[in-house]
Amino acid sequence: MxxxxxxxxxxxxxxxxxxxxxxxxxxxxxxxxxxxxxxxxxxxxxxxxxxxxxxxxxxxLLEHMQRARETSADFPDTGDIRADLLAQTTAVEALFASHSGAIWRGLLIAAQSDDIAADGVRALLEKAVTDATKRLSTAQVNGELRADADLDMAVEIIYGPLYHHWLLRARPVPNGYMKEILNVVFDGLNPRRH
Structure with a gap:
């Protein structure tokens, strides 16, 4: 049989x-x-x-990127927001440096004139922003961040330089780049001392 x-x-x-x-x-x-x-x-x-x-x-290619992001750029929650942001942004940096980075760059460019690419890119970015904002919100509730910090703006400030550097490709992203970005960001996000 x-x-x-x-x-x-x-x-x-x-x-x-x-x-x-x-x-x-x-x-x-x-x-x-x-x-x-x-x-x-x-x-x-x-x-x-x-x-x-x-x-x-x-x-x-959007489905490929969704799978790549799910397996390599999840947002950790160890209770230390600064360490978690460094781990997550370093994972995003590694994703950009992989062959998935070339795919993502192509999709971002295509999104300017292709509705399917635009909708998919928007959905992936919204998911990433939601995950980051949720983690920042937890840190805010736990007193790791200022209670009055605008978390949407914080996400833009944290990830904007990484995207800027990567998209323009004017020079390679230097070692420790995201650590330095986070040092600058946390000077403004840390709870104020009296």
Whole structure:
């Protein structure tokens, strides 16, 4: 008696192959040069298989970035906000330096003119900002941060320099960069001493 192949398993294998192929291609040739046709060829599937699950290459790459962020840039809560911010921003810095960084840069550029990319980028950024604000809020309640600190502004101040440095690529991000940024930020966020 022969066993029939499990179509769900075959579908998941194809899905993973597509995500990997898209990520590898984008890292190698850039977002603009990555095409659905090239992704399909590298993954060993037909274009229709890709379009069955995603409406565009941007949607495929957004799913890749969502998975990459979930596995490498979660927000820790050890009870020490400064250490947690340093760990998390260092993880984001490492993500930017990986081949996922090239993919994210391409998606940010595409988001300026592609609605699917814009919606996906916005959703990923909103999740990241929510996670950061939630962790800062916990620290505020615990007295680690000023009670009157604007947490949304704090997130922008913490992550803005990292994005600025990374997007402009004027020079490599120096060692200890985020530690120095956090030192400056915490001078303003620390509870006031009487």
């Amino acid at each position: 022969s066993r029939q192949p499990d179509p769900n398993r075959r579908s998941e294998q194809a899905r993973q192959a597509i995500l990997s192929a898209a990520a590898d291609l984008c890292a190698e040739v850039g977002f603009a040069a990555t095409t659905v046709e090239a992704i399909a060829a590298r993954a060993g599937v037909g274009k229709q298989t890709i379009y069955r699950w995603w409406p565009s290459k941007a949607a495929v």
